[in-house]
Amino acid sequence: MAFDIDQYTNNSVGVTWTDLDFSVFETDPLPESSLRTLRYMCDIEYHTVCYLRDLLTTPSHNEPEVGAFMTMWNREEFWHGEALAAVLAVHGVTVDFDELKATRLKLGWKDRLDPIKQSVMGGLVGNDFVAVHMAWGAANEWSANAAYQRMAVLEGNPVLGELLRRIARQETRHVAFYASQARDRLKSSAKARKIARFALSRFWGPVGSGVMDDSEVTHVMNHLFAGSEGRKLVRDIDSHIANLPGMTGLTIVEDSLEARGIAA
Ligand SMILES: [Fe+2]
Ligand SMILES: [Fe+2]
Incomplete structure (x- = not known):
């Protein structure tokens, strides 16, 4: 089904949480390792603003639907x-x-650039660039959705679980946009398929790698995706990515877990 951008932009609201009783954490605080994972997630969500600033200089910005969505x-x-x-x-x-924003922006443009941009900015224009960007975004949103859902299950606290499920529902809509855009755009260009495959297999890493300390990336991956249940979820993400045109057989998320030595 096509993604209805008008409906999305009309209905976009902030995730609601003021109705949730966060004071439960005063008597029943979250464990240290969960706070570490939440801290990472919070940082990455906030980092989107810096990421968007980079993207405003790319061809994606000139596509009305993509611009409106972003x-x-x-x-x-x-x-x-x-x-x-x-x-x-x-x-x-x-x-x-x-x-956080001030610190990140001070790092300068070059350091903050996504590998996708470094690798493809040179030769790619128009639809082909946007196709790669959308495939990259889809992989990230699938990962975000899985991470929030997984943490909601792992963490017994019902208040946290409810918040994470609400966030995950919004990530599902992000997935829908990126994936439908990627599908259409990859389908129409062999060049885009080739470069998207190259960029994903060569440069993709878990959301936040390249921004956060490596030890934090590994902690989050371990916390959320270690063990057989975690591995199954990661394979699900990979199967969604592999279903995009030209991406058959890619296992980039599982590969990134293995590269970090996270056991199934
Ligand atoms: Fe998010
Ligand atoms: Fe998202």
Whole structure:
């Protein structure tokens, strides 16, 4: 089914959480390793703003539907960051958006550029660039959705579970946009299929790698995806990616787990 961008932009709202009683964490705090994972997720959600700034210089910005989507998408991700920051705040962990943004922007353009952009900016224009960007985004959103759903299951706390499921539902809509765009655009261009496959297999890494410390990436991967149940979820993500035109047989997420030595 085609993604209805008008409906999406009309209905886009921040994830609601003020109805959730975060004071439960005062008597029943989350364990240290969960806070570490939430801190990572919060940081990455907030980082979307920096990422978007880079993308505004790419051909994707000139595509009306993609541009409209990214504006709302960016806001939704920011609100995910805010909700997670509120949970962390009850635990005495402060994640300050302005501070984080200032630090990241100070790193300069070059360091923050996504490998996708470094690898393809040179030769790719128009539909072909956007196709690669959309395939990359789809892989990331599938991962985000799986991560939130998995954490909701792993973490027994019902308040946290409800918040994470609400966030995951919005990630599902992000998946729908990126995947439908990627499908259509890859289908129409052999060049885009070839470069998307190359970029994903060569450069893709778990969301947040390249931004966060490597030890944090490994912690989150271990926390959420170690063991047979985690591995099964990771294979599901890979099978979605492999279903995109020209991506048959790719196992980039599982490969990244293995590269980090995370046991099935
Ligand atoms: Fe998000
Ligand atoms: Fe998302």
